[in-house]
Amino acid sequence: MSDNKYAVAGPNFQDYITCPYDSAHRIRPSRFTLHLICCSKNFPSSKKVRCPFNTAHVHSVFVMKDHVAECPDRSLLERYKLPDMLPPVEPRQTGFLIETDEDWDAEPPVATYDPQAYCERTFVIRNPQGNPPAARRAFRKRENKRFTGKDGS
Numbered sequence: 001m002s003d004n005k006y007a008v009a010g011p012n013f014q015d016y017i018t019c020p021y022d023s024a025h026r027i028r029p030s031r032f033t034l035h036l037i038c039c040s041k042n043f044p045s046s047k048k049v050r051c052p053f054n055t056a057h058v059h060s061v062f063v064m065k066d067h068v069a070e071c072p073d074r075s076l077l078e079r080y081k082l083p084d085m086l087p088p089v090e091p092r093q094t095g096f097l098i099e100t101d102e103d104w105d106a107e108p109p110v111a112t113y114d115p116q117a118y119c120e121r122t123f124v125i126r127n128p129q130g131n132p133p134a135a136r137r138a139f140r141k142r143e144n145k146r147f148t149g150k151d152g153s
């Protein structure tokens with residue numbers, strides 16, 4: 001018990017969130033994001049990564065690969081940020097389909113892409129907002145490669 005101020009369980013104990021870095025940490029939801037930022041610095045070797053759609057989602061890189069595709073906050077965030085660019089119900093590609101070798105949507109405006117260096121700099125997953133399904137698939141594939149260091153099958 002290092003923090004007796006909050007060690008008293010009380011009626012709201014179940015509202016406390018267990019820290020993904022150290023299960024001994026119990027954090028109030030209002031402080032959870034802040035705690036994660038601080039705590040991640042204490043566990044630099046944990047290889048935990050934060051979900052780009054909700055910083056309170058922290059998983060190992062292997063779990064995160066699947067999580068980003070299924071994160072419940074993903075669609076919420078995308079619709080919030082890009083309401084006009086998202087198809088209302090079905091893809092709006094009717095009558096306007098350009099065939100080209102260049103996939104402008106596939107890459108965010110990043111200079112040279114170096115998976116190794118990028119991986120060492122950060123484990124935060126880039127956000128594939130507004131991309132069409134094909135580009136999202138390509139994105140996931142690239143992310144898999146980036147996290148595992150090899151091509152996903």
Ligand SMILES: [Zn+2]
Nearest residue numbers: 019022025039
């Ligand atoms: Zn913690």
Ligand SMILES: [Zn+2]
Nearest residue numbers: 051054057071
């Ligand atoms: Zn998430």
